[in-house]
Amino acid sequence: MSTSGGFSRSMPTIYGDKPKDSPFKSWWRKLLDGGRGKGDKAGKTEPRVFEVALTESIQLASIPVSYVDDTTGQQCYGFVPIIVGKCGSFLKDQGGFEAMSAAPNLTAHSPGIYTEGIFRLSGSAKRIAQLQTIFNTPPHYGANFDWTGFTVHDAANVLRRYLNYLPIPVVTFELYDDFRNGI
Numbered sequence: 001m002s003t004s005g006g007f008s009r010s011m012p013t014i015y016g017d018k019p020k021d022s023p024f025k026s027w028w029r030k031l032l033d034g035g036r037g038k039g040d041k042a043g044k045t046e047p048r049v050f051e052v053a054l055t056e057s058i059q060l061a062s063i064p065v066s067y068v069d070d071t072t073g074q075q076c077y078g079f080v081p082i083i084v085g086k087c088g089s090f091l092k093d094q095g096g097f098e099a100m101s102a103a104p105n106l107t108a109h110s111p112g113i114y115t116e117g118i119f120r121l122s123g124s125a126k127r128i129a130q131l132q133t134i135f136n137t138p139p140h141y142g143a144n145f146d147w148t149g150f151t152v153h154d155a156a157n158v159l160r161r162y163l164n165y166l167p168i169p170v171v172t173f174e175l176y177d178d179f180r181n182g183i
Helices: 023-032 054-060 082-093 125-135 152-165 176-182
Strands: 062-068 075-081
Touching: 054 062, 054 075, 062 082, 075 082, 082 125, 082 152, 125 152
Parallel strands: none
Antiparallel strands: 062 075
8 A cells, every 4th residue: 555645545535435526527527528428438429519510510410591682682592500590590589689670771570579698698507508418419409499498598608609619610710800890
């Protein structure tokens, strides 16, 4: 038995052979593993939409979107990740985009309430982690998700988390300043 400062390193703690993780350590591990539990098999990863390139995310779990181009008047079609479509639709329906109504050439089509600080204020950490798990879990990746019990802040935060976790940002570093100056 080796000792350091008079104490045995192999001596069990008063809690048993293995010290229990603190709530912070437990939370930190859950945060780092994307909300996956201990049941995950080491080395085996299921396809996911968080922390992968946007193109991979769209190939894995996407929904169709359409809009009318303001300049040409033509109907345009495309695909976005399910999480982007679902969160965007929920935020629009709930009035999360209050800045739209303040813009001179835009009209607000949202029947819901206007929410101040939509991306600034944090939602519930527990609900955000639940949303991340829902949108990151095959086979449906949240396609049939019901928003009951979740807030616009939860939706905005999980959307922001998704965008922050992209390995290649939507707005590249080279275009970042131009993008910020244009707003």
